[in-house]
Amino acid sequence: MMLPIYVIAHAEANGHCGAKTTIAVVNDVFTWPYVKSDVAAFVSSCIHCLSSSSYRIPWHYGPKLQATAPNNVLLFDFLNLPPSAHGDTYILVLKDGMSNYVGLVVCTEPTAEVKQSALNKAPFLIGLTFRFGSHFKNTITSRLENVFGAQHHFVTAYCPWTNGSVEVVKRLVLHAIKTLLSEYTLPITKWTSILPPVQHSINAMPSDRIGGIAPLTAFAGLTGTSQLRAIIARSSLITIDEPTLQAYQQKTLHATRKDLDNIH
Missing domain, CATH: 3.30.420.10 (Ribonuclease H-like superfamily/Ribonuclease H)
Structure with a gap:
């Protein structure tokens, strides 16, 4: 019953006028408790107005393929x-x-x-x-x-x-x-x-x-670097012997393997 009223007041000869104008046209002949909100909702969903305006179009919700872990999708x-x-x-x-x-x-x-x-x-x-x-x-x-x-x-x-x-x-x-x-x-x-x-x-x-972390971190566990870090003075380098270096490397490799096992 209400839809023809909306269409006549808003479209065709009325040139798809705005919500305020459409409400005024409707109120000139009809009235009911929620006329303003009802008419405004109809105008905001008019597909012809949406497709021809420069405003953001509110698309409908629907199913979408989503990933729950890296490499899923x-x-x-x-x-x-x-x-x-x-x-x-x-x-x-x-x-x-x-x-x-x-x-x-x-x-x-x-x-x-x-x-x-x-x-x-x-x-x-x-x-x-x-x-x-x-x-x-x-x-x-x-x-x-x-x-x-x-x-x-x-x-x-x-x-x-x-x-x-x-x-x-x-x-x-x-x-x-x-x-x-x-x-x-x-x-x-x-x-x-x-x-x-x-x-x-x-x-x-x-x-x-993804919660304020870098995509590189989320995907590979590596820390994303900012160009601002280049202006911060770095700590001095340390000198270590070869056995200590190998121990550091093995520790890193074991930690990486453990993280990969936890992922899979």
Whole structure:
């Protein structure tokens, strides 16, 4: 009963007016106890207004594949950039679903061979999530599943609650590339030369999503380093003999092995 009133007061001849105007139009003819909140809720959910405005769109909640430990889920996609001085035009962006650890691989074309090479070299053992491009949906991908014991999953188009993880990283990478090129006064063709510091900045800086620790720490247990530490005076070096050095090294190796055993 109420929906036709909302539509007539808000849409078509009224030009999808704002909430205040729509409320005034409704109040001119009808009234009920919660008219303001009801009309405001309808206007805020009008799909035509949302799709044509510049405001953030409140997407619906829905199920999403989540990771509970490093290497559970790997998300990746290709990022297209202007040709570099060496002819490279793409970055394969890889992201660990739990730790947010990011890998950036420069490539000339978005092919399955590039993806295979990157996964063989990258420190990811994987459950795969990616898009429906031909460079992802092919025989090589099926073979990678068998080699790694992984299961790939394609995100569904126009389901925003399943998308966004890699897109956020791609936006961060683009922003970092643009700002560093500007800071170093480099031409756009030199974007490949600043990719290592871009990757380091993403992985070494604390992330609110994982409790304020760095993705590098969450993924590999290594401490992310800040550039500010370079200005702090370091303690003086100590001199030790070879047996003591070997003892330190063995202690570190045993601790690393214990941590790995606890993970697996």
